[in-house]
Amino acid sequence: MKTWAFVSDFDGTISKKDFYHLVIEELFPEGEALFKQWKRGEMLDIDFLSRIFTSIHLEEEELIKTILTLPLDNYIGPFIERVQKNGGDFYILSAGTDYYIKHIFDALGAENVEIISNKGHFKSKNIHLEIDKNDWSYSERYGIDKSKVIQKLKETYDAVYFYGDSEPDSHPAAFADVTFAKDALCGLLEKKGIAYIEADSFVDVEAYLRGRGVLVI
DSSP, X not given: OEEEEEEEOOTTTTBSSOHHHHHHHHTOTTHHHHHHHHHTTSSOHHHHHHHHHTSOOOOHHHHHHHHTTSOXXXXXXXXXXXXXXXXXXXXXXXXXXXXXXXXXXXXXTOOSEEEEEEEEEEETTEEEEEOOTTSTTEETTTEEOHHXXXXXXXXXXXXEEEEEOSGXXXXXXXTSSEEEEOTHHHHHHHHHTOOOEEOSSHHHHHHHHHHTTSXXX
């Protein structure tokens, strides 16, 4: 078995803002009503995202420029390098779509990062999700079942660390060896009785891992 892996959510964890919020604010203000419907539990997560992502209406070049304005945790690049230098593998586990995440990580120049997310492609000025109901990681609500992914990774690694910020991350947190949490995820894990380490940034995560001897160089 490999030694360890660090798995991070993307929206709200690596990025400081969810991509769907960026779309609503800059391109699709009508999406605010959909956001409220979703929060009331009247829409599945994957249906909400599909509606938002097909309401962009930009040429791909302009869309990519917009994607690259998404604010990120400033320490994500150095943190990935630290993980890899210390023998860990870095994964992104997102219930969004790999379409925008790939563009951001291409711009960052981060190498050997595996993105596990809902597949997406650009077509007719929008992002279209490709949900495979026969895929082993399929979730009716999220498109991808993060819990199944963490459990599968644990078959390969001695230790799996996970970092997230919101409700979809409360499910895989039950299976990670150590979960780092920020924002709403902290309260959700407390209610579920799931242990976590509070971390507001990757600087905080690195400090914890250095203190435990996971990161030594």
